[in-house]
Amino acid sequence: MAPARALTIFDVYERFTKGKKVTEAEWDYQIIPTNAAAMKDKYKIKFGKEMIPEDKDMKNRLFQAGMDMLVTTGFYNCDLGRVMNVTEEEVWDGIKKTPKWLLLGEGKDAARFDPRHGNDARKPIIQGGPTGAPVSEEVFVQVMQSYAQEAVVDTLVNGVMATIEGHSAKTNTPWEIKAELAELRAVREARIRAGRPNMAI
Amino acid sequence: MGGLRPCDSHECSQLNELKIDMAALNMLSGWSQNGDTIMIEQMPIFGGYCGGVEETTICDIATTLASFTMFQGNFHLDGPIHIRWGITTARETLQIAGHAAAAIDANTDLLIANQYYPIAGPCTEMCLLETAAQAIVDTASGREMLSGSAAAKGVAMDKTTGMEARIMGEAAIATCGKKISEINGILEKLISSYEKNYHKPPAGKRFQECYDVKTVMPTDEYLQIYDKAVETLNGFGLGIK
Numbered sequence: 001m002a003p004a005r006a007l008t009i010f011d012v013y014e015r016f017t018k019g020k021k022v023t024e025a026e027w028d029y030q031i032i033p034t035n036a037a038a039m040k041d042k043y044k045i046k047f048g049k050e051m052i053p054e055d056k057d058m059k060n061r062l063f064q065a066g067m068d069m070l071v072t073t074g075f076y077n078c079d080l081g082r083v084m085n086v087t088e089e090e091v092w093d094g095i096k097k098t099p100k101w102l103l104l105g106e107g108k109d110a111a112r113f114d115p116r117h118g119n120d121a122r123k124p125i126i127q128g129g130p131t132g133a134p135v136s137e138e139v140f141v142q143v144m145q146s147y148a149q150e151a152v153v154d155t156l157v158n159g160v161m162a163t164i165e166g167h168s169a170k171t172n173t174p175w176e177i178k179a180e181l182a183e184l185r186a187v188r189e190a191r192i193r194a195g196r197p198n199m200a201i
Numbered sequence: 202m203g204g205l206r207p208c209d210s211h212e213c214s215q216l217n218e219l220k221i222d223m224a225a226l227n228m229l230s231g232w233s234q235n236g237d238t239i240m241i242e243q244m245p246i247f248g249g250y251c252g253g254v255e256e257t258t259i260c261d262i263a264t265t266l267a268s269f270t271m272f273q274g275n276f277h278l279d280g281p282i283h284i285r286w287g288i289t290t291a292r293e294t295l296q297i298a299g300h301a302a303a304a305i306d307a308n309t310d311l312l313i314a315n316q317y318y319p320i321a322g323p324c325t326e327m328c329l330l331e332t333a334a335q336a337i338v339d340t341a342s343g344r345e346m347l348s349g350s351a352a353a354k355g356v357a358m359d360k361t362t363g364m365e366a367r368i369m370g371e372a373a374i375a376t377c378g379k380k381i382s383e384i385n386g387i388l389e390k391l392i393s394s395y396e397k398n399y400h401k402p403p404a405g406k407r408f409q410e411c412y413d414v415k416t417v418m419p420t421d422e423y424l425q426i427y428d429k430a431v432e433t434l435n436g437f438g439l440g441i442k
Binding site for chain 2: 007008009010012013016024027028029032033036037039040045046047049050051052053054056059060062063065066067069070073074075076077078079080084086090091093094095097098099100101102103104105106110113114115116117118119120121122123124125126127128129130131132133134135136139142143145146147148149150151152153157159162184193200201
């Protein structure tokens with residue numbers, strides 16, 4: 001059946017609230033492994049030694065197995081203890097709705113985020129940064145500058161500032177928020193020092 | 202003042218596997234109403250709830266599709282991770298990433314990224330080789346963004362530097378346009394050269410030992426190690442210029 005509309009985050013929440021109740025242990029230890037194994041069998045998925053598949057049929061079967069896994073299994077909200085489901089038509093609607101390209105950053109520091117296909121001759125975007133690894137408050141700017149100044153780097157990804165004014169940036173405390181905002185200011189300073197003030201974060 | 206621009210990205214993580222919580226939904230409601238660019242992250246665990254490489258890849262594809270369908274993502278950040286080693290650069294996790302990306306790439310125009318967690322620390326050849334291996338896999342399998350790198354598994358204080366991003370980018374550029382059969386051959390040699398060292402990976406050095414902190418210039422030692430890693434990669438047939 002045709003979808004009523006592409007799902008919003010509010011549709012998703014409402015669907016979760018009406019979803020089937022399942023315990024988290026049942027989801028983790030029974031539903032996920034059972035359904036993943038069933039999809040492997042149904043679509044005859046067996047990898048060889050290669051890291052990247054060349055067989056087009058294998059790539060298509062694998063994609064269908066992933067699609068079927070999502071549609072058959074649904075998604076679990078661990079706070080509500082409920083499962084929501086989507087149809088394949090809704091998944092395709094979500095794919096259609098998402099932008100086909102993005103512009104990250106501004107001005108001459110912008111990077112165009114376009115689809116590549118196969119081993120395209122165009123390079124992917126290089127997003128440099130500690131990717132969530134802990135970084136001392138004292139060298140945070142310098143660590144981020146070390147990425148921003150690299151010629152191959154197009155955009156930046158933060159590390160985690162371990163402390164703020166000497167206090168641990170502990171989750172769910174005001175210090176966490178203060179550290180996060182300090183991180184952003186530090187990344188901006190790093191971009192400016194590297195001469196690329198409008199790179200995307 | 203803090204805050205991000207619409208041309209920056211807000212990051213929200215799914216939970217393992219095919220799970221999310223209310224904190225994530227609440228953040229997403231604000232960002233989507235505000236017109237922000239949203240990156241949804243999910244790092245499927247090889248050897249965890251999903252099982253083996255094929256099952257984990259199937260879950261990886263399912264969660265990628267969910268990012269766009271359910272969670273208003275504009276791009277998806279992957280990161281298959283090895284349950285024993287806690288890294289993305291192991292043979293199995295590279296195979297999961299390579300197969301998931303190739304399958305999604307063959308069937309959609311979605312923007313997909315991958316993130317980097319090598320086991321070795323900065324200022325070691327192993328760290329650079331691991332990073333290059335993943336960059337080769339991600340580039341050749343059609344991903345649009347490479348995000349990293351969190352050396353030393355991303356858990357050690359100050360053990361990340363721009364030099365690891367340099368090898369990530371240079372390996373990606375050298376990979377572009379090569380035949381997949383050639384790439385798979387290079388990867389076999391490359392992964393075999395470092396995977397025997399997982400039990401005792403080189404810890405590497407902190408940023409403060411890899412760079413002059415005042416000038417933010419890499420040390421001669423690190424530049425020499427970088428040159429050696431490029432020589433090794435080119436010996437395997439990569440062709441970094």
